[in-house]
Amino acid sequence: MGQAALKRWSVCAFVVVLLFSLIAVSSVPDTADATKHKGNVVLAVHGGAGGGSIAEDQREAYQKEVRAALETGKKILDSGGSSVDAVEAAVRVLEDSPLFNAGKGAVFNDDAAHELDASIMNGENLEAGAVAGSKHAKNPITLARTIMEESPHVLLSGDSADWFGMEHGVEMVTQDYYYTQERWDELMRSKEKENDAEAFGTVGAVASDRSGNLAAATSTGGLTNKHRGRIGDSPIVGAGMYANNDSVAVSATGKGEVFIRGTAAVDISALVQYKGLPVEEAARTVIEEKLLPLGGTGGVIALDKNGNFAAPYSTERMIYGYVTEDGQYTIVLSPEDEPDDVPPPSATDIRARVEQFKKEGEFKNSEAARSLTNLLTVVERFEERREADKVVKHMENFKSLLIRQNEDALISDKAYNVLYADAVALIQKWR
């Protein structure tokens, strides 16, 4: 178990680190919370992806809020609460903080007003609720949840959404509640074209509860100086948010228009569900290979029901954190905080892991394990001769074989995920 967990962890680290392969991560993370986790991830939150940097004297404040969001959600999960409860509660903490672009602290639109978007989804039954352009909900995520539970509709917008919320007891505020000097200055800079910076600070959460049900939630003020009435990806099921027990829970942050066009969140789900990709590879593929070519930078947090977690981003940094079942917290404010990298395995390492899984009964029969080790023996030879092309080619075959074996239930999901991640890491090393 420790071994598997380590590997799951190493995938996250590896994927993220490769993303930023230009940045040398030589120093030990200086974040107090960036401990390596040893168990499954049950809850993750993000506070937006973008450029710029966090002032040194603000780091502590951000860490505190992210930690508070995680702790709030974790407490709910620990007491047997649902993943829907956990993501709503975690997002509320971030909405209430002026540091993030959601709820208090939301950006201004081009008419110097606040219009907030949020959505929530239950992966068990695909129920969803969302609000676009709320002007008065103190916690848009709670309005979204109320729409999910009390309305025959999924998505309500504008004043009518707030009216619905008022009828159902959702706490309302006047526009001045959302005001912060920093956001006002951002609007002024944007209007003067001094600074065309995009908003930073959309928030979101993904969680998996004791029953194995996934949920996701996203909340945002949108883009600074956005056209009034503009709806981004955050309230759109499948774009900025998606949860499905058959695949993953996803919350996204980034250039909303591209995340809509690329149906970002559900594309990750489809790659997991239909192509059999592990969540790490699916999320990375969408962020790097699908959205970037469309001009869309950003990131996602994605969690599958086995606790595999990925947090790829194509921006300079993404604020996020996660907590494992046994309560280990990791918080990342910038790439330097990413947990240490683990060197990619060799074919020999992978073969040893196959043998170990075989002993642990993760294969249906020994033939399945043998066909994998046979391939790895071939790869070992090419690794020795440093014939990169052939290593890559045979490891691609290894991946295909793994997918088939998993489809045919010849290999457990656990072993499949670990070995697949190993194969991806080995291929990336030689490519």
Place this chain on the structure above:
Amino acid sequence: MGQAALKRWSVCAFVVVLLFSLIAVSSVPDTADATKHKGNVVLAVHGGAGGGSIAEDQREAYQKEVRAALETGKKILDSGGSSVDAVEAAVRVLEDSPLFNAGKGAVFNDDAAHELDASIMNGENLEAGAVAGSKHAKNPITLARTIMEESPHVLLSGDSADWFGMEHGVEMVTQDYYYTQERWDELMRSKEKENDAEAFGTVGAVASDRSGNLAAATSTGGLTNKHRGRIGDSPIVGAGMYANNDSVAVSATGKGEVFIRGTAAVDISALVQYKGLPVEEAARTVIEEKLLPLGGTGGVIALDKNGNFAAPYSTERMIYGYVTEDGQYTIVLSPEDEPDDVPPPSATDIRARVEQFKKEGEFKNSEAARSLTNLLTVVERFEERREADKVVKHMENFKSLLIRQNEDALISDKAYNVLYADAVALIQKWR
């Protein structure tokens, strides 16, 4: 339901089989417009899916409008126009008709007002534009296109969207323009709970142009008596509308909330792109196996770049029509209008088709063809013995083999599509 299902199947069979002019059809459809097409489908439109029936004296009016929409779009495609131009123009015709729930003739919301949703997407570059809750655009689809082309945003809503349209010369009307007595009466009935009927008459179009670019468009007034501010699936990329040259163009109509939760349109795309399903099977799977279990009835029109067209629906009927490259029009107002069914092929028929494709050079090598005929020879034996289980099992293997061969470029897309459809038909016959 048996009849409807049969009919739904018949469309797929009809389209696929006639597309490739491989089977002689003996009987002539009894609808005036339901002529047999001999070439690829290049444009299709729909006018909504639902229950009830069209009064006999209204049939001609519906046929005329659907035909006019198709002819308008077809003329654009014939003169070298883009698929985006074609779907916009076709949808405008249906918006201008009081018969459909879009533009003139849109339903009333619970505040006795009209709020219109529309979206358009270019499959070549995944550009998209959409409007939610327009109260004044005469043609919401044109406002959606203007947003796609003139705004940095994808989705604008409410008065702000109309404001944007006015700034960009989109024709605006006052609310009374949309009024029809029939829709008013529907609202009154809905308010009195006499009739809880859902709206019928969302419109949409899908097209493929000479450059092989796909496009899709959807426009609607939403649901009668909907909560003001409610946004349905029609303006949501991936829910009520999607287009991607790598897979399909889709326009949906039905219970919008479920189509949002099920990310209906992009799920069809994902099944085509990631699972290798032909468009007919992908569309049917989503309508019948994904959305129905969530409580969502409705239908889609879906078109791939090879002209394969599908129009499955889970309601009593769907109004739709399509036109082939060589100008053959088919219009369906109710299941009786569906083009005649074609008897499913036998394993012997399919084997003959494989041999034919081999001669025509549709296989990369003769071994690929042989592995298929070998399987079919086995199936022929089980067909003789009427061992249904074994026919089904081996034909499932046949399908898997086809998918692998297509992935490995051992078989052309054309031959793959025909043989896959044959396999599905044979399996359905014996199941």
